[in-house]
Amino acid sequence: MKSIQSIVVCGAGTMGSGIAQVAIQAGLKTIQFDLNESALAKSKETIQAQIKRLVEKGKLSEDQKAQMLGLLHFTSSIQDCKADLIIEAIIEKIEVKIELFKQLAAINGPSTILATNTSSISIDAIADGLVEPSMLVGMHFFNPAPIMKLVEVIAGKHSSPEAIELLMNLTKTMGKVPVLCTDSPGFIVNRVARHYYLEAMEMVSNGLIDIESVDSMMEAAGFKMGPFKLMDLIGMDINFSVSNIVWEALGKPPRLTPSPLQREKVANGELGKKTGKGFYSY
C-alpha cells in the first residue's frame, strides 16, 4: 500500500469522535463504527457542530464543510468496517479490543493496517491475540484529538516497518506531530502524567487542599488544565483503567498506586464531562 485513502474509526466516544473529525479534515473517506446508536448520533452532532464553528470562525468555507461532512458515514454494523486503516478507540479493555480486531481482520484484506488508540495497553499483548500481528500498531491521539498536535505512534515487536512509516506520514498529513515510541507501560505521556493526577488526588484525599485550588494553582503555574479538570475531560473510567494498567505492568510500585478517589468516582458513575458529573458538575 502506498498511501492511506480510507479509514474506519471504531468507537464513537470522546476519542473516536475527535479522530473521525481529524480524518475528514484531512480529506479521508471515513466510516465511524460503534455498537451504540446513541453514541453514533452524539458523535455526528458533535462533529457537525465543530465543523460549523470552523466555518463561523472563517477557517473553512461552506464548500469545504459540505465536502468534509460528505466524507463521513456512520454505522453500527461491523460488516461495513472495511478500509485501508482501522483506528480502534473503544473501551480500554484488552479482551474486548482483541475480539474486535479479530473480527476486523477477518473482514479486511491482509494489507489493512490495524491501529489502536489505547492509552496504556501493551501493543504486543493485543498483537499476540491476532493471527497476523504485524499489521497492528499503536496510534495514540490526545484529547481533544482535533486540537492536540501530538500523536504517539507505538511500534510493537511484530509491527511492520511499512505500516509504521505509513502511519508516521499520515499523522503529518493530518497536521499532527508524530513521535515514535516503543511499547512500554503508558508509553511516554501517560507514564509521565500519572503523577500529575495521582499526587493531586493524594493531597485532596489527605485533606491538604481542595480540588478547585489545585486546578487553579496548576493553571496559574502554566499548565493548560488542572489535574481534576483534565480527569473530567479524559473520563474517570478511562483514567482509572490507565492507572491500573500502568501500575500493574510496572510491578505495582507504591508511587503509582491508583487512588481510592478514582475507584469511588467510577463506582458512582461519575465519569466526568461525558456523564455530566465527575469532580465538577456540567
Ligand SMILES: NC(=O)c1ccc[n+]([C@@H]2O[C@H](COP(=O)([O-])OP(=O)(O)OC[C@H]3O[C@@H](n4cnc5c(N)ncnc54)[C@H](O)[C@@H]3O)[C@@H](O)[C@H]2O)c1
Ligand atoms: N479519553 C481520553 O482522554 C483518551 C485519550 C487518549 C486515548 N484514549 C483511549 O481511547 C479509547 C477510547 O476512549 P474514549 O475516552 O473515547 O472512551 P469512551 O467511553 O468515550 O467511548 C468508547 C466508545 O466505544 C464504544 N464501544 C465499546 N465497545 C465497543 C465494541 N466492541 N465495538 C464498537 N464500539 C464499542 C462505546 O459504545 C463508546 O461509544 C480507549 O482505549 C482510551 O484509553 C482515551
